[in-house]
Amino acid sequence: MNFLSYLKDRSVSMGLQLLACLLVLLFMYAFAVPMSLAAASVGIIFSFTLLSWILDYLKRRTFYRELTGVLEQLSEKYLVSEMVEKPDFYEGELLWDALYMTNKSMLENITEREMKTREFTDYVEAWIHEVKIPLASLNLMCRDLDRKYVRQLERIDRQLDQILYYIRSGNAEKDYLIRRVSLTETVKNVALKNKDDLLERGIDLEVNLESDSVMTDGKWLEFMLNQIINNSVKYAKRGMAGKSGEMPCIRITSGRTEGGVFLRVWDNGIGIPAEDLPMVCRKTFTGQNGRRGAKSTGMGLYIVKSLCDKLGHRLDISSRQGEFTGVTITFGENDFYFGGNLSEM
Numbered sequence: 001m002n003f004l005s006y007l008k009d010r011s012v013s014m015g016l017q018l019l020a021c022l023l024v025l026l027f028m029y030a031f032a033v034p035m036s037l038a039a040a041s042v043g044i045i046f047s048f049t050l051l052s053w054i055l056d057y058l059k060r061r062t063f064y065r066e067l068t069g070v071l072e073q074l075s076e077k078y079l080v081s082e083m084v085e086k087p088d089f090y091e092g093e094l095l096w097d098a099l100y101m102t103n104k105s106m107l108e109n110i111t112e113r114e115m116k117t118r119e120f121t122d123y124v125e126a127w128i129h130e131v132k133i134p135l136a137s138l139n140l141m142c143r144d145l146d147r148k149y150v151r152q153l154e155r156i157d158r159q160l161d162q163i164l165y166y167i168r169s170g171n172a173e174k175d176y177l178i179r180r181v182s183l184t185e186t187v188k189n190v191a192l193k194n195k196d197d198l199l200e201r202g203i204d205l206e207v208n209l210e211s212d213s214v215m216t217d218g219k220w221l222e223f224m225l226n227q228i229i230n231n232s233v234k235y236a237k238r239g240m241a242g243k244s245g246e247m248p249c250i251r252i253t254s255g256r257t258e259g260g261v262f263l264r265v266w267d268n269g270i271g272i273p274a275e276d277l278p279m280v281c282r283k284t285f286t287g288q289n290g291r292r293g294a295k296s297t298g299m300g301l302y303i304v305k306s307l308c309d310k311l312g313h314r315l316d317i318s319s320r321q322g323e324f325t326g327v328t329i330t331f332g333e334n335d336f337y338f339g340g341n342l343s344e345m
Helices: 003-009 011-030 035-073 077-083 090-141 147-169 183-201 218-234 287-292 300-311 340-344
Strands: 179-182 204-209 213-216 249-257 260-267 314-320 324-332
Touching: 003 011, 003 035, 011 035, 035 077, 035 090, 077 090, 090 147, 147 183, 147 218, 147 300, 179 183, 179 218, 183 204, 183 218, 183 249, 213 218, 213 260, 213 324, 218 249, 218 260, 218 300, 218 324, 300 314
Parallel strands: 204 249
Antiparallel strands: 179 213, 249 260, 260 324, 314 324
16 A cells, blocks of 8 residues: 555545645634634644544555565465454454455354365265174175186275275375385285286286385375386286287386485386376376276276375386386475384384
8 A cells, every 4th residue: 555545535525625724824814813823823734634634544554565575475365363462443443344354254164064074074984894793794605606706896895995095195294104014014015905907918017026125104105106016017918018029017116316215116018198197196187098988987096196195205106108107205304204103113
């Protein structure tokens, strides 16, 4: 708020005040009041009027500058009334009260919606746990029948896991337990879960883990690795992989870099088109591969990326269409993981 804008906004009232000064001067002249006395009287009136304008301008400028400055710095702009002191002029009080009531109403609305969302997610999570019990029983009963029934049940179970972990990913910080985890055990568990699909597609699984111990949540890591392996299996090449005669293969490796310990899953599948690669971690993005052959929800890598962000890991994806895809999780070694006695676990 500058002074010219202030003058423009109050031009009518200021004009009337100047007109009043002029009329007082004319009345004094009409009643033969000495000009020196008239000029002094009008000068005093005008001086105090001008002083009142300046003081009013300074008071308003302080408030509006503070308001705009806080708005520029705040990411949650609805909190502006909490950061700005209530002004001592009437228009400012009206504005501050309006901002306060708007903020209060919005927060009440958000709280109500969060409660409803929490109730719904709790219900879905409980429902998934209930469904998994009969699903596990069906899996056991179908062991002696055709293996294709078991594989379908396992795929249903994986989809239920994806829904469950997606729900939990919104509040992952309330569910994870950071501790030292063995990559060998994690890879072994994931390989056992996917052995039937690997055998069915004729995919070789090669494991070479130079680094084995990382700080993370074992349950979340197993889920993330399972999602990555599922994608590798889903988009593997059928039979011979091109002119080289190389068979479908998934390689899981680990090692140490400047940023920490990495876990990489590499496959020689159909790869990802260059234009799709920057978007593969977006929610519900399926891309060209997802629309061609394999059915895709576009949620797997999105959930993996969300969990990596929550856990403080870095996710990198590289690919060349028709040749390979590599997904790397880097476990940073910082105070978040190794602070205090945690490194002794």
